[in-house]
Amino acid sequence: MFDSLSAKFSSAFSSLRGKGRIKAGDLDEITSEIRSALLDSDVAVSVVDSFISQIKERALPQLDELNKSTNPSQAIFNIVNEELVGILGGTARRIRYAKKAPTVILLTGLQGAGKTSLAGKLAKYLKDQGNTPILVACDLARPNAVTQLQLVGDSISVPVFAPEPGNGVGDPVRVAKDGVKFAAEKLHNIVIVDTAGRLGIDAQLMAQAKQIRDAINPDEVLYVVDAMVGQDAVRSAQAFGEGVGFDAVVLTKLDGDARGGAALSITQITNKPIMFAATGEKVTDFDLFYPDRMASRILGLGDIQTLAEATKNAFDGDTAAKLESKFASGEDFTLDDFLAQLEAMKKMGSMTKLLGMLPGANSGAMKKQLEQFDDTELIRTQAIVQSMTPLERRDPKVLNGSRRARIAKGSGRAVSDVNSLVERFTGAQKMMKQMRSGKGGMPAGMPPGMPQFPQTSGANSNKGNAPKAKKSRSGNPAKRAAESS
Amino acid sequence: MAIFGKLFANLRGGKVSSADWEDVLQSLIESDLGAANSQSIIEIAKRERGESSEIAVKAALHSWLSEKPRAIAKSEGRTTTVLVVGVNGTGKTTSCAKLAGLLKRNGESVLLAAADTFRAAAVEQLQTWGTRLELPVISGAANGDPASVAFDAITKASGASTSYLLVDTAGRLHTKSDLMDELGKIRRVIEKVSPVDEVLLVVDATTGQNGIAQAKLFTSSVNVTGLILTKMDGSAKGGIALAIECETGIPVKFVGTGEALEDLSAFDADTYLSGLFDS
Numbered sequence: 158m159f160d161s162l163s164a165k166f167s168s169a170f171s172s173l174r175g176k177g178r179i180k181a182g183d184l185d186e187i188t189s190e191i192r193s194a195l196l197d198s199d200v201a202v203s204v205v206d207s208f209i210s211q212i213k214e215r216a217l218p219q220l221d222e223l224n225k226s227t228n229p230s231q232a233i234f235n236i237v238n239e240e241l242v243g244i245l246g247g248t249a250r251r252i253r254y255a256k257k258a259p260t261v262i263l264l265t266g267l268q269g270a271g272k273t274s275l276a277g278k279l280a281k282y283l284k285d286q287g288n289t290p291i292l293v294a295c296d297l298a299r300p301n302a303v304t305q306l307q308l309v310g311d312s313i314s315v316p317v318f319a320p321e322p323g324n325g326v327g328d329p330v331r332v333a334k335d336g337v338k339f340a341a342e343k344l345h346n347i348v349i350v351d352t353a354g355r356l357g358i359d360a361q362l363m364a365q366a367k368q369i370r371d372a373i374n375p376d377e378v379l380y381v382v383d384a385m386v387g388q389d390a391v392r393s394a395q396a397f398g399e400g401v402g403f404d405a406v407v408l409t410k411l412d413g414d415a416r417g418g419a420a421l422s423i424t425q426i427t428n429k430p431i432m433f434a435a436t437g438e439k440v441t442d443f444d445l446f447y448p449d450r451m452a453s454r455i456l457g458l459g460d461i462q463t464l465a466e467a468t469k470n471a472f473d474g475d476t477a478a479k480l481e482s483k484f485a486s487g488e489d490f491t492l493d494d495f496l497a498q499l500e501a502m503k504k505m506g507s508m509t510k511l512l513g514m515l516p517g518a519n520s521g522a523m524k525k526q527l528e529q530f531d532d533t534e535l536i537r538t539q540a541i542v543q544s545m546t547p548l549e550r551r552d553p554k555v556l557n558g559s560r561r562a563r564i565a566k567g568s569g570r571a572v573s574d575v576n577s578l579v580e581r582f583t584g585a586q587k588m589m590k591q592m593r594s595g596k597g598g599m600p601a602g603m604p605p606g607m608p609q610f611p612q613t614s615g616a617n618s619n620k621g622n623a624p625k626a627k628k629s630r631s632g633n634p635a636k637r638a639a640e641s642s
Numbered sequence: 643m644a645i646f647g648k649l650f651a652n653l654r655g656g657k658v659s660s661a662d663w664e665d666v667l668q669s670l671i672e673s674d675l676g677a678a679n680s681q682s683i684i685e686i687a688k689r690e691r692g693e694s695s696e697i698a699v700k701a702a703l704h705s706w707l708s709e710k711p712r713a714i715a716k717s718e719g720r721t722t723t724v725l726v727v728g729v730n731g732t733g734k735t736t737s738c739a740k741l742a743g744l745l746k747r748n749g750e751s752v753l754l755a756a757a758d759t760f761r762a763a764a765v766e767q768l769q770t771w772g773t774r775l776e777l778p779v780i781s782g783a784a785n786g787d788p789a790s791v792a793f794d795a796i797t798k799a800s801g802a803s804t805s806y807l808l809v810d811t812a813g814r815l816h817t818k819s820d821l822m823d824e825l826g827k828i829r830r831v832i833e834k835v836s837p838v839d840e841v842l843l844v845v846d847a848t849t850g851q852n853g854i855a856q857a858k859l860f861t862s863s864v865n866v867t868g869l870i871l872t873k874m875d876g877s878a879k880g881g882i883a884l885a886i887e888c889e890t891g892i893p894v895k896f897v898g899t900g901e902a903l904e905d906l907s908a909f910d911a912d913t914y915l916s917g918l919f920d921s
Binding site: 193196197198199201202267268269270271274298299300301302304305307308309312324356357358383385386387388389390392393396410412413414415416418419438 | 668671672673674676677678729730731732733760761762763764766767770771815816817846847848849850851852853855873875876877878879881882901
């Protein structure tokens with residue numbers, strides 16, 4: 158029950174992989190496994206059934222052809238992947254801006270989907286791109302929803318249009334109308350209208366949502382959905398589609414362990430793309446939704462693209478170039494360089510989240526280690542290095558007992574922690590030298606001496622990166638297939 | 643027991659085709675009971691089929707209900723403390739207010755603690771409810787330590803011999819271990835003064851299979867004793883609650899059915915089970 162969808166997919170495919178020839182019966186077997194995996198991920202029954210028949214329709218006629226290829230199971234896998242991406246909406250879609258400002262964005266959804274938090278995240282995202290958004294507080298039903306939006310607006314320095322106190326007082330249609338007018342007068346180029354949560358079957362409130370829409374004629378109506386939603390996703394999405402109509406979907410709470418089957422159901426049934434995804438409680442935990450990346454996450458291929466982008470953003474050109482030239486000229490890798498790397502890694506955000514994007518991250522062993530990975534380890538390591546003098550950072554060999562005791566005291570760590578860091582660093586330095594002399598070992602670009610998983614840190618750190626290498630080999634079968642192709 | 647509707651018209655007769663079973667299976671899956679669970683309900687029903695298939699299915703569903711008591715805990719002679727927990731957006735604050743109203747109508751004295759110091763304006767939200775209910779609300783500073791709010795509240799409630807203390811906590815995803823630890827701390831701090839009698843997990847009826855993970859992980863951090871199933875007035879059937887009861891033995895104690903203060907009622911098995919098949 159706890160296994161994620163991707164774990165189930167990979168187990169389904171691992172049974173197929175052993176076979177040199179795939180028969181029609183094998184295809185039935187794997188599609189029935191995929192069917193139950195998708196149902197357990199809350200994909201709607203009708204969507205699952207059409208997905209399965211589509212895969213069969215594509216794979217069966219070309220089974221003979223597929224069997225001639227070197228890796229027939231991989232070919233089937235590719236078909237499944239393509240179909241998933243197809244359902245999820247093909248390519249990422251961006252906000253459509255109005256020809257004449259302001260662009261009006263209306264948020265709708267069930268109670269508790271996360272509209273108000275999302276309004277803040279969306280405003281921050283658009284503001285960071287150079288826009289001048291304004292928030293309009295039209296949720297006048299839930300107690301203090303207006304106050305919440307005002308606080309959210311304050312925290313990101315985005316103005317909030319809130320003429321009514323809410324708590325049941327005021328007319329949301331008028332507020333929406335006045336809000337858009339106000340925004341146009343004050344030359345805000347984007348208006349984000351937050352509305353009250355409502356049920357799809359509540360005819361009266363759906364009519365009100367429609368009135369709001371008609372009053373402000375939005376450029377984008379976004380339907381906000383909780384990623385944890387079950388089979389009701391379809392019913393509610395249809396009700397909102399018919400009631401107010403929406404142009405795109407935003408998925409929230411994707412940072413949990415929800416399998417996100419609702420994403421598949423909603424896009425398939427309503428034919429509307431998912432535009433954004435919210436992935437955490439911080440106001441910056443928000444990004445465009447990439448269907449292909451979501452599909453590979455579902456299939457256990459990891460999300461290498463997002464990881465690569467995060468890395469690229471964090472390691473500014475300077476740091477990377479400096480490190481590269483240092484490496485080439487044969488200079489020693491120092492603790493100062495190490496510190497710069499730690500800084501960059503911190504900029505990338507939570508390590509747990511980043512490592513979760515690696516291929517196979519959802520398989521049993523790796524998942525357990527990820528759960529135990531402690532993000533604060535990075536800060537502790539940084540504190541130790543920062544407690545060293547410039548000389549010590551350049552040449553750790555001078556670190557005698559009394560220096561180590563001082564560093565430990567300065568960073569609030571035990572002497573053994575200092576020892577293990579120095580040991581790990583020396584190991585990494587040695588490895589850099591070996592790599593330079595062509596003996597290789599570590600993938601380029603990966604920071605050496607990176608804080609390791611709890612099991613491998615500390616006393617046995619001499620083993621260096623050996624456990625990591627093993628991990629990637631024993632990783633997800635789905636990924637192995639990808640590698641061997 | 644309520645009639646299950648036209649879906650069962652065929653099952654009531656003598657001959658039941660496999661297509662009829664397929665229909666029942668599909669409605670169970672669509673209620674969020676889970677694919678494997680729904681399959682086993684059908685299998686149990688087919689095996690036990692006595693008088694009629696309809697009765698057999700109802701009996702199978704009934705047998706999965708938890709046998710634990712469904713009334714809210716009450717301890718004599720001291721404050722009964724109820725902790726309200728759950729993931730974001732399930733309706734914890736609203737449920738807290740409704741429960742307080744229910745207890746007040748039953749003649750109990752109630753104190754509310756706004757220990758959701760994280761979400762913007764959550765404290766104000768509970769305070770607004772408190773004013774409407776004419777009940778006192780204890781709160782702390784925004785972004786303060788929720789455990790300290792809980793501690794102040796239990797100290798005050800015990801001192802004033804208040805019969806119920808309801809502690810509203812911040813929504814948190816069950817996968818965030820630091821936030822789950824924070825919840826454990828709130829419980830431990832309260833228990834320095836007086837035991838926690840009831841931990842109610844608020845589950846949204848629209849929740850899919852993820853609800854099981856929620857119940858398990860919240861239980862391992864604060865030992866959940868009951869569920870509040872919210873938003874049952876929508877189109878969702880809340881089948882996940884039965885899956886949780888079966889898997890963990892935690893009973894649903896209350897059901898939320900609307901936005902008004904009175905829209906919270908005790909769990910009724912027959913209404914709930916027949917609701918799984920309404921379309």
